[in-house]
Amino acid sequence: MSALVCVARIGAAHGVRGAVKLWTFTEDPFAVRRYGPLLAKDGKRQFEVATAREAKDHLVATFKGVTTRDEAERLNGVELYVPREKLPATDEDEYYHTDLIGLAAVTTDGETLGRVLAIHNFGAGDIIEIAPPKGATMLLPFSNAVVPEVDIEGGRVVIAPPHEIEGEERGETLAPSRRRESGDP
Template sequence: MTEDRLILLGRIVGLYGVQGWVRLESWTEPRMQIFSYQPWLLKTASAEREFRGSHGREQGKGIVAQLPGVADRDEAAAWIGAEIRVRRSVLPRPKQDEYYWVDLEGLAVVTVDGASLGTVSHLIATGANDVLFVVDGEKERLIPFVTGPFVKAVDFDARRIVVDWDPEF
């Protein structure tokens, strides 16, 4: 795991008021947890900046935030569309048998018999469980990330996930 890797937590989607506040879309759970992870590294096509001490509140069905040093609506407008990222090192350690998706991305996937299935490209959420998207050249596999029946081990030291999965499937 690379502790300096940047993790996407949300984005700025609009303006709120005239004093430089912005509307956020947060992908943390609960969504207000986004304010616990600082500093924010905001990047647009034309600018990049680190913000320390951003704070906010729930407003209607959304979240609004004050970016330190941004005092008016015009300054805030420059950040619409910016992705909110933080360094991986600011996130808390996951609990036993819990994983951040970003830590699983790039790991090799092998069967219990040692057959290589590829590497984890990304994960997707479904109603029932999360799913590993595993790519091996042209072949793509969707493997349920369910510990026990399918996922037998996650070994960060060896950079691999062991699964009980038919290589032909």
């Protein structure tokens, strides 16, 4: 079986007849109904969506075989997965996170930076997390400027690290902390 991709997470029970809140991670929230049985992370439990309707920021769904609130409550927090091959093909410059995680990260000069650990989105755009061989991970914008090349077949992403700002004293390199007004120390 191919890699599993997380497509949804079950939330709290909704009502008394086995419905749950369902947060989907797909472009079309209702796509979870088209993938066939959804799997728990361990691959041992399967869930088939019986009904789904749109709510404010999630779906309200029922699963075949889940008919009571108690059964629904026990599912809270379960992540649902599908095999990678069941997902639709991506457009150019679109990637599934699972396809990027583990790729080598190199600079535009070919210097090894580490491996792609994760892709995050905290609301202001995608962030690529690079785990170097030693030291703390790096969080960089996942943009064309910073990641000019993604070569899945070649197993790497090319990173153009943003330029650092030269400090005024002793030439040390500083990360920007705040915008300074004239006259500020």
